[in-house]
Amino acid sequence: MNKVDDNHDPHLAHHFDTPVQQYSSAKIGMWVFLATEILMFGGLFCAYAVYRGTHPDVFLYAHHFLDTNLGAINTVVLLASSLTMAWGVRAAQLGQKPILVIMLLLTLLGGVGFMGIKTIEYSSKYSHGLWFGSDNAFYVKSGKYTNPEELTGAIEYGESHAMPHEDKGELTDEHLELQVKDAATEDVLDNQAAGEAQDQSLPASAQSNIGNATNAPAGLSSKFAEVEGDGSAYVTSEKKPLTYEDLDPQQQKLVSQFFQIYFLMTGLHGIHVLVGMALIFWLFIRALRGTFGPKYFVPVDLVGLYWHIVDLIWIFLFPLLYLIH
Amino acid sequence: MSATQPTQQTDIFGKPVDEQHKDNYLTHQRGLMSWLFTLDHKRIGIMYMIAVLSFFFVGGVFAIVLRVMLTMPIADASNQMRFEMNDTRNIVESSGATVPEEAIKLLYEPGVTDAEAQQQKIEVVLTDAASSAGAGAKVVEYPELINARDAAAQKYTQDLTNHNTFYNQSFTLHGAVMVFLFIIPAIPAIIGNFVLPLMLGAKDVAFPRLNLASWYCYMGGALFFLWVLGKGILNFLVPTLEGVWGGGGLDTGWTFYTPYSTETNTAVVAATAGAFVLGFSSILTAVNFIASIHMLRPKGMTWFRMPLMLWALYATAVIQILATPVLAITLLLLIAERAFGIGIFDPALGGDPILYQHFFWFYSHPAVYIMILPAMGIVSEVISVFSRKHIFGYAFIACSSMAIAILGFLVWGHHMFTSGQSELLNAVFSIITMLVAIPSAIKVFNWLTTMYNGSIRLDSPMLYALGFIWLFTIGGLTGIYCATLAVNIHIHDTYFIVAHFHYVMVGSTLFAFLAGMHYWWPKMFGKNYSERWARWGWLLVFVGFNITFFIQFIMGALGMPRRYATYIDKYTIYHHISTGGSLILTVGLFLVLFVWIHSLLKGKQSPANPWGANSLEWHTISPPPHANFDHAPPATDPYDYSHWRWRPEIAGYVLNEDSEPEEKDAMARNDS
Numbered sequence: 001m002n003k004v005d006d007n008h009d010p011h012l013a014h015h016f017d018t019p020v021q022q023y024s025s026a027k028i029g030m031w032v033f034l035a036t037e038i039l040m041f042g043g044l045f046c047a048y049a050v051y052r053g054t055h056p057d058v059f060l061y062a063h064h065f066l067d068t069n070l071g072a073i074n075t076v077v078l079l080a081s082s083l084t085m086a087w088g089v090r091a092a093q094l095g096q097k098p099i100l101v102i103m104l105l106l107t108l109l110g111g112v113g114f115m116g117i118k119t120i121e122y123s124s125k126y127s128h129g130l131w132f133g134s135d136n137a138f139y140v141k142s143g144k145y146t147n148p149e150e151l152t153g154a155i156e157y158g159e160s161h162a163m164p165h166e167d168k169g170e171l172t173d174e175h176l177e178l179q180v181k182d183a184a185t186e187d188v189l190d191n192q193a194a195g196e197a198q199d200q201s202l203p204a205s206a207q208s209n210i211g212n213a214t215n216a217p218a219g220l221s222s223k224f225a226e227v228e229g230d231g232s233a234y235v236t237s238e239k240k241p242l243t244y245e246d247l248d249p250q251q252q253k254l255v256s257q258f259f260q261i262y263f264l265m266t267g268l269h270g271i272h273v274l275v276g277m278a279l280i281f282w283l284f285i286r287a288l289r290g291t292f293g294p295k296y297f298v299p300v301d302l303v304g305l306y307w308h309i310v311d312l313i314w315i316f317l318f319p320l321l322y323l324i325h
Numbered sequence: 326m327s328a329t330q331p332t333q334q335t336d337i338f339g340k341p342v343d344e345q346h347k348d349n350y351l352t353h354q355r356g357l358m359s360w361l362f363t364l365d366h367k368r369i370g371i372m373y374m375i376a377v378l379s380f381f382f383v384g385g386v387f388a389i390v391l392r393v394m395l396t397m398p399i400a401d402a403s404n405q406m407r408f409e410m411n412d413t414r415n416i417v418e419s420s421g422a423t424v425p426e427e428a429i430k431l432l433y434e435p436g437v438t439d440a441e442a443q444q445q446k447i448e449v450v451l452t453d454a455a456s457s458a459g460a461g462a463k464v465v466e467y468p469e470l471i472n473a474r475d476a477a478a479q480k481y482t483q484d485l486t487n488h489n490t491f492y493n494q495s496f497t498l499h500g501a502v503m504v505f506l507f508i509i510p511a512i513p514a515i516i517g518n519f520v521l522p523l524m525l526g527a528k529d530v531a532f533p534r535l536n537l538a539s540w541y542c543y544m545g546g547a548l549f550f551l552w553v554l555g556k557g558i559l560n561f562l563v564p565t566l567e568g569v570w571g572g573g574g575l576d577t578g579w580t581f582y583t584p585y586s587t588e589t590n591t592a593v594v595a596a597t598a599g600a601f602v603l604g605f606s607s608i609l610t611a612v613n614f615i616a617s618i619h620m621l622r623p624k625g626m627t628w629f630r631m632p633l634m635l636w637a638l639y640a641t642a643v644i645q646i647l648a649t650p651v652l653a654i655t656l657l658l659l660i661a662e663r664a665f666g667i668g669i670f671d672p673a674l675g676g677d678p679i680l681y682q683h684f685f686w687f688y689s690h691p692a693v694y695i696m697i698l699p700a701m702g703i704v705s706e707v708i709s710v711f712s713r714k715h716i717f718g719y720a721f722i723a724c725s726s727m728a729i730a731i732l733g734f735l736v737w738g739h740h741m742f743t744s745g746q747s748e749l750l751n752a753v754f755s756i757i758t759m760l761v762a763i764p765s766a767i768k769v770f771n772w773l774t775t776m777y778n779g780s781i782r783l784d785s786p787m788l789y790a791l792g793f794i795w796l797f798t799i800g801g802l803t804g805i806y807c808a809t810l811a812v813n814i815h816i817h818d819t820y821f822i823v824a825h826f827h828y829v830m831v832g833s834t835l836f837a838f839l840a841g842m843h844y845w846w847p848k849m850f851g852k853n854y855s856e857r858w859a860r861w862g863w864l865l866v867f868v869g870f871n872i873t874f875f876i877q878f879i880m881g882a883l884g885m886p887r888r889y890a891t892y893i894d895k896y897t898i899y900h901h902i903s904t905g906g907s908l909i910l911t912v913g914l915f916l917v918l919f920v921w922i923h924s925l926l927k928g929k930q931s932p933a934n935p936w937g938a939n940s941l942e943w944h945t946i947s948p949p950p951h952a953n954f955d956h957a958p959p960a961t962d963p964y965d966y967s968h969w970r971w972r973p974e975i976a977g978y979v980l981n982e983d984s985e986p987e988e989k990d991a992m993a994r995n996d997s
């Protein structure tokens with residue numbers, strides 16, 4: 001770059017000496033901002049960890065209500081859109097305007113697809129009385145169900161999601177082999193098998209101890225270290241998904257909490273996706289006008305970083321909410 | 326000051342600034358719009374100053390309201406009887422009858438066990454009075470007297486409730502305004518915005534537009550917050566107003582603890598929404614500072630040649646970045662809890678109120694370091710300049726800022742020792758809390774050593790800085806008391822805690838803020854202030870502050886709980902002393918304000934470098950031009966004062982031209 005160009009660079013703000021300095025500042029600023037995003041979600045992840053830690057069975061049970069297939073599709077959609085975004089950034093840097101425009105469009109479509117699927121998921125929850133706040137079939141206030149009429153329907157809906165597993169009935173070795181091929185469940189089954197083996201190796205008294213663990217307190221108590229889930233509800237050896245009846249009464253009252261956390265996390269994430277889509281749309285318009293090129297691609301770069309973070313957060317949300325075992 | 330005061334702007338060599346170079350950020354553009362849409366960090370700093378000081382005034386008014394209410398504790402036993410006796414008499418008299426004093430005394434005689442005997446005695450007194458009274462006068466009958474007594478008791482209960490309601494809302498407003506609107510933004514947003522780019526020899530912060538956006542977030546959040554909280558107060562004073570603009574107010578304290586905050590009928594959602602927006606302002610400022618310090622340092626200014634103020638602001642910004650988002654999500658969860666009943670914090674819904682405390686203090690303990698670290702930065706500058714000695718232990722002070730920033734994230738549990746944490750957590754948090762004292766003490770010792778053998782000049786910034794060291798030492802050491810588990814059980818939620826955090830927040834941060842304001846005032850406005858009156862202001866603030874809060878350590882150790890509107894007789898004397906001190910403090914602060922206003926109106930032109938400091942902000946004229954520097958100053962050791970010589974005729978220091986050839990060189994190149 002020659003000196004004259006530097007001085008005439010229309011994108012160089014007066015308080016920076018060189019475009020590189022300006023570009024690096026913008027990048028640092030963005031990274032710092034992304035740190036705040038992670039910490040903000042960090043609060044929700046903490047809430048998740050605390051409640052999953054204090055009543056694991058509730059999470060184990062309630063996650064069946066989520067549609068793993070849709071979640072998985074969404075993961076793929078979002079990952080793909082991250083790829084197109086990264087490609088777009090490269091295209092901007094190289095000044096390949098048509099590719100940039102196409103990539104931004106594809107990324108935007110990815111966002112639309114993600115939100116579309118999310119809407120399908122949300123509306124099916126809504127129609128089965130499994131909504132945010134007190135509008136939830138499992139909602140219990142001061143020991144009473146507030147929407148008892150919706151409870152049976154909701155339970156059926158959720159437990160039918162789990163049916164495919166149950167349909168297989170008793171797990172024979174054959175079944176096991178079949179499933180091991182299914183890469184997604186491989187680890188989990190290994191763990192289960194290990195757990196089973198351990199179970200059997202335990203003395204009978206110890207096994208019954210696991211079974212009879214008492215109710216978990218409602219929250220973090222002073223006996224933090226002693227809080228345990230109700231082991232009986234794992235039913236690991238039976239390979240059978242939990243049902244609402246399997247939960248003890250204490251835990252039955254807390255099922256709605258899973259949905260609250262689910263809606264909070266995915267909702268906040270969804271808002272971020274929407275913001276990202278708005279930003280990408282703005283980039284798209286500017287890219288059409290040919291604003292970006294090798295000398296000016298900072299906005300594409302920054303929005304790209306943001307989009308990747310939003311993607312990354314989903315990568316954590318998906319297993320934590322959908323794939324619990 | 327002396328009669329040789331200059332009336333003309335002079336540059337760092339003491340030469341008058343010629344007409345065509347006379348540019349000054351204050352007069353660069355004119356009109357309100359040129360301020361509201363400015364991207365100039367200096368103007369944004371000044372706008373923050375006006376706003377933050379106004380909110381400080383509001384918070385201060387409520388401090389006085391609290392202190393004055395506390396001199397009239399209507400619940401103490403003797404007061405209650407006096408109020409009820411008066412009311413009984415008034416009620417009887419308003420019905421057109423009279424009641425003899427003796428009957429009232431008998432009626433309220435303490436320790437009566439035999440009610441019938443008492444009734445007979447009173448009836449005797451009443452009939453006596455009736456017979457001796459003239460025909461026209463009517464003496465009250467016994468049953469009416471009893472009715473009057475019951476009515477008076479009811480009225481008293483009502484008054485007490487009102488008293489408490491008003492007190493609760495007032496202390497919430499006071500605390501929340503002081504914390505969120507004053508102490509947190511005071512130093513970074515006012516002084517930091519103004520001096521950070523100047524200290525870097527830069528033209529502006531890295532993102533001037535975000536800087537302005539941060540001011541708007543602050544104003545939006547602050548005005549909304551104040552509106553919501555103020556409504557509650559106004560509704561209380563004029564109940565009909567509630568019909569006009571609806572309910573409001575907040576009585577949870579600045580901490581918004583659940584489960585009370587999910588149950589009170591005051592405006593928790595609106596208030597937290599305001600605080601949420603304020604968080605954005607904090608984050609935007611922090612992003613700006615971090616990027617600026619990373620990218621805008623001039624050639625030659627390595628990390629360890631930065632002024633310590635920049636280290637402090639950097640550490641502060643890191644905390645703001647890491648802590649504020651957690652507050653944001655906490656407040657969102659609280660809003661969701663109240664609006665939708667999500668049951669994360671509400672035990673009635675299976676939630677856990679202690680989780681709220683964890684979240685809240687994970688932000689709010691680091692937030693106390695957001696308040697204190699920049700204060701320490703100012704003190705590091707001032708102590709060195711006014712001792713005319715290089716700062717001692719530069720690297721230690723710089724690194725201890727970062728150490729405090731990191732340790733500050735690991736101690737939040739010390740606010741929850743009595744909340745039912747496990748013993749193990751308590752012990753761990755207690756130990757880590759005490760560890761924070763180490764980097765804090767490192768700073769104090771280095772300041773003292775810097776002063777050792779220096780030629781100390783007790784100008785007002787230095788007085789405030791010395792006040793800081795004194796008060797921070799008391800505040801910090803009592804922090805160790807608080808962190809000691811066994812002691813904490815006794816003093817938790819008492820005035821001891823109130824005294825502790827006022828010593829660190831008001832005593833330390835406010836003092837450092839005032840030190841900074843007096844130190845950079847000539848640079849900000851190009852005007853000198855009356856040093857004499859500034860010192861008087863310092864004296865009143867210092868004395869008033871100590872009277873107000875030292876006594877609270879004693880009161881707290883004796884058991885006076887915090888956040889109570891009334892108390893038993895035993896604490897009266899302490900409260901009266903404390904209130905007296907707070908009035909002195911108020912007078913002192915108004916004197917400070919007067920000194921500043923007087924300086925703006927009547928102050929003489931100040932030189933480029935009135936104190937002989939060497940950080941880069943003193944390498945430009947006062948007030949700085951729009952672009953900060955005519956020529957980019959060379960970055961040298963900020964604590965090397967050997968090149969500056971005192972020049973009485975301009976009442977300031979000038980750069981020794983021979984000893985600073987780089988500066989001449991840069992000026993000749995004029996590479997702005």
Ligand code: HEM
Pocket residue numbers: 580693694696697739740758759761762765800801802803804805807808809813816817818822825826829830834
């Ligand atoms: C040496 C450093 C410090 C130590 C060891 C320390 C220790 C403590 C402890 C243990 C408590 C909790 C007491 C209780 O509630 O029972 C506390 C409360 C508090 N401290 Fe500190 N502290 C230190 C510095 C600071 C600083 C620098 C600030 C602010 C600038 C500060 C502000 C506060 C506040 C605001 C509270 C009370 C908050 C509330 O409950 O509303 N502290 N401190």
Ligand SMILES: [Cu+2]
Pocket residue numbers: 689690693736737739740
């Ligand atoms: Cu703390």
